[in-house]
Amino acid sequence: xxxxxxxxxxxxxxxxxxxxxxxxxxxxxxxxxxxxxxxxxxxxxxxxxxxxxxxxxxxxxxxxxxxxxxxxxxxxxxxxxxxxxxxxxxxxxxxxxxxxxxxxxxxxxxxxxxxxxxxxxxxxxxxxxxxxxxxxxxxxxxxxxxxxxxxxxxxxxxxxxxxxxx
Numbered sequence: 512x513x514x515x516x517x518x519x520x521x522x523x524x525x526x527x528x529x530x531x532x533x534x535x536x537x538x539x540x541x542x543x544x545x546x547x548x549x550x551x552x553x554x555x556x557x558x559x560x561x562x563x564x565x566x567x568x569x570x571x572x573x574x575x576x577x578x579x580x581x582x583x584x585x586x587x588x589x590x591x592x593x594x595x596x597x598x599x600x601x602x603x604x605x606x607x608x609x610x611x612x613x614x615x616x617x618x619x620x621x622x623x624x625x626x627x628x629x630x631x632x633x634x635x636x637x638x639x640x641x642x643x644x645x646x647x648x649x650x651x652x653x654x655x656x657x658x659x660x661x662x663x664x665x666x667x668x669x670x671x672x673x674x675x676x677x
Contacts, residue, residue, distance in 0.1 A: 522597035530592030532664025555584030571635040611669035620662015
């Protein structure tokens with residue numbers, strides 16, 4: 512099989528595993544500390560408004576609901592994780608997947624926080640890097656924490672895949 516196709520195929524379980532790690536971290540924070548996580552129905556609502564030409568909202572919770580927004584939001588969440596995993600594999604290649612190391616995965620996970628800071632939060636009405644929220648510092652810290660858990664998830668999910676390459 513072509514090496515590029517192989518990496519793309521491995522991006523699916525890698526991204527799914529890393530996104531699952533992110534979701535488990537969010538669940539732990541919610542149960543242990545009462546910290547709410549992102550409502551993916553609102554992500555679906557935001558995405559559902561894009562074909563209508565609406566990229567930015569003053570507050571996504573006040574926008575017109577979209578049919579299937581919760582499912583759309585969760586699907587997009589996991590698809591985004593897979594896309595980020597594919598990008599990591601494109602940058603790091605077969606060698607990293609065969610012998611995963613924490614550094615590149617964690618750095619990539621932390622760098623992926625640029626997506627919510629620059630795209631999702633402004634589009635949903637929270638402003639650039641959550642500056643329009645009641646507690647921007649706390650929101651930023653939660654985003655960094657979530658994306659660090661994604662990076663750790665990339666590393667952990669890579670290990671079983673590495674066994675397939677040996």
